[in-house]
Amino acid sequence: MHPTANALLEAHTRHMLNNLGGPGLGALFDEETAALCNWLNILPVSKVTDVVRVRDFLLRNVFEITPSETLLTQIGTLATVALTNPLNKTTALEELLNAREYDLIVDRVIALEELRRQIVHAVLQNPSVVQLISDLIYHGVKSYLVDENALTKKVPGMSSLMKMGKGMMERMGSLDAALENTLKSYIKRNTRATMDLAERLVQHAMETPKLKSVSREFWQQIKGEKLDRVTQYIKADDVDDVVRIGATLWNHFRTTPYARDTLNDLVHTWFERWGNQTVMQVLVDIGLTPERLQVEVRQFGEPLVAELIASGHLEARIRVHLETFYASPEATAALGG
Numbered sequence: 339m340h341p342t343a344n345a346l347l348e349a350h351t352r353h354m355l356n357n358l359g360g361p362g363l364g365a366l367f368d369e370e371t372a373a374l375c376n377w378l379n380i381l382p383v384s385k386v387t388d389v390v391r392v393r394d395f396l397l398r399n400v401f402e403i404t405p406s407e408t409l410l411t412q413i414g415t416l417a418t419v420a421l422t423n424p425l426n427k428t429t430a431l432e433e434l435l436n437a438r439e440y441d442l443i444v445d446r447v448i449a450l451e452e453l454r455r456q457i458v459h460a461v462l463q464n465p466s467v468v469q470l471i472s473d474l475i476y477h478g479v480k481s482y483l484v485d486e487n488a489l490t491k492k493v494p495g496m497s498s499l500m501k502m503g504k505g506m507m508e509r510m511g512s513l514d515a516a517l518e519n520t521l522k523s524y525i526k527r528n529t530r531a532t533m534d535l536a537e538r539l540v541q542h543a544m545e546t547p548k549l550k551s552v553s554r555e556f557w558q559q560i561k562g563e564k565l566d567r568v569t570q571y572i573k574a575d576d577v578d579d580v581v582r583i584g585a586t587l588w589n590h591f592r593t594t595p596y597a598r599d600t601l602n603d604l605v606h607t608w609f610e611r612w613g614n615q616t617v618m619q620v621l622v623d624i625g626l627t628p629e630r631l632q633v634e635v636r637q638f639g640e641p642l643v644a645e646l647i648a649s650g651h652l653e654a655r656i657r658v659h660l661e662t663f664y665a666s667p668e669a670t671a672a673l674g675g
Contacts, residue, residue, distance in 0.1 A: 342673045343664040350664075351656050359647045364636050371635045375628040379618040384609070386617065393605045401592045401601065405585050414574075414581045421569045421577065432561040440561075444553045448546055455541060462537040471533065472526040479525070 339347070357366065448454075461467060591597050612620070621631070646652035663669055 339661075339665045340670045340673050343669050347657070347660055347664040350660055351653065354656050355647060355653055358643055358652065363640055363643060367635050367639050368632050371632045372628060375618055375631060378621070379616050381617050382614055383617055383620060384613050389605050389609045389613075392609075393602055396601060396605070397598070401597065404589060410581055410585055414578045417577045417581065418574045421572050426566040426569050427564055429565050430562050431565065434565075437557065437561070440557050441554075444550070448549050448553070451546065454544060458537060458540050458544065462533050462540065468526070468529055468533055472522070472529040475525050475529060476522055479521070 357363075615623075618628070621627075643652070
């Protein structure tokens with residue numbers, strides 16, 4: 339390297355380190371951040387990326403990455419710390435969710451009337467539920483006939499009738515299975531009609547005005563409850579299980595054609611509607627205004643640069659890039675060497 343070039347390299351390196359390590363670093367960050375924001379304010383998103391690049395980025399960095407054991411452990415640990423936070427003993431639900439927000443959530447859920455009707459219908463008309471209710475009624479009838487009750491003591495002749503029924507029911511299993519099946523069949527047929535009536539009653543009980551009234555009463559009952567009323571029942575093992583179940587569900591979902599097709603549709607839709615916006619407008623839409631960016635760049639940039647300088651790493655990187663110029667034939671020729 340030409341002697342003058344070597345001297346310039348040293349001077350240039352000192353100059354950059356002094357600028358980056360001096361009291362003017364914050365102002366330098368502000369200036370460069372503002373300049374970058376001005377440029378991004380005239381740069382359309384479509385100039386720097388497109389549908390394919392964004393989609394493939396998400397596929398590579400979200401859909402094709404299996405959550406590591408370390409990440410799952412971190413999530414579980416932090417969730418457990420939150421659930422066991424001492425503040426849970428003194429923090430009431432209404433401190434985190436006020437009445438107005440609660441009403442907005444309830445109103446939105448209640449507005450889903452058709453979904454509510456479908457859920458009630460699906461539950462009350464489910465064959466398993468009908469069978470369960472039939473079995474309960476059958477055993478109730480059987481117990482009523484087999485066991486004497488208060489009615490047998492008050493109605494003349496009823497005690498003898500109940501004893502007769504008791505004897506019949508005790509023999510049903512061994513002597514007359516057909517009678518038992520007939521009784522069960524009769525109860526099941528009538529249970530279906532009962533469930534139809536129950537569905538109508540439940541649908542009527544869940545009409546919008548009634549649900550709103552119930553929801554307000556419910557809020558009055560729970561708003562003062564402390565958070566640990568619920569969190570005390572959740573153990574660390576439960577949290578770990580939920581985290582791992584969630585990871586299992588995600589690992590399956592992300593490999594399905596549905597997930598990838600949906601991702602593709604979402605990215606295409608975003609670019610069709612907002613792809614012509616400037617990069618700065620996209621950042622502003624998510625809350626990253628130029629002023630906020632300046633604050634955050636300072637907050638993270640200043641201590642990072644200070645450590646880079648103290649460790650000698652920044653000086654080494656500056657030299658790597660400057661040496662290629664000062665040792666070049668062009669620099670030597672410019673210096674008359």
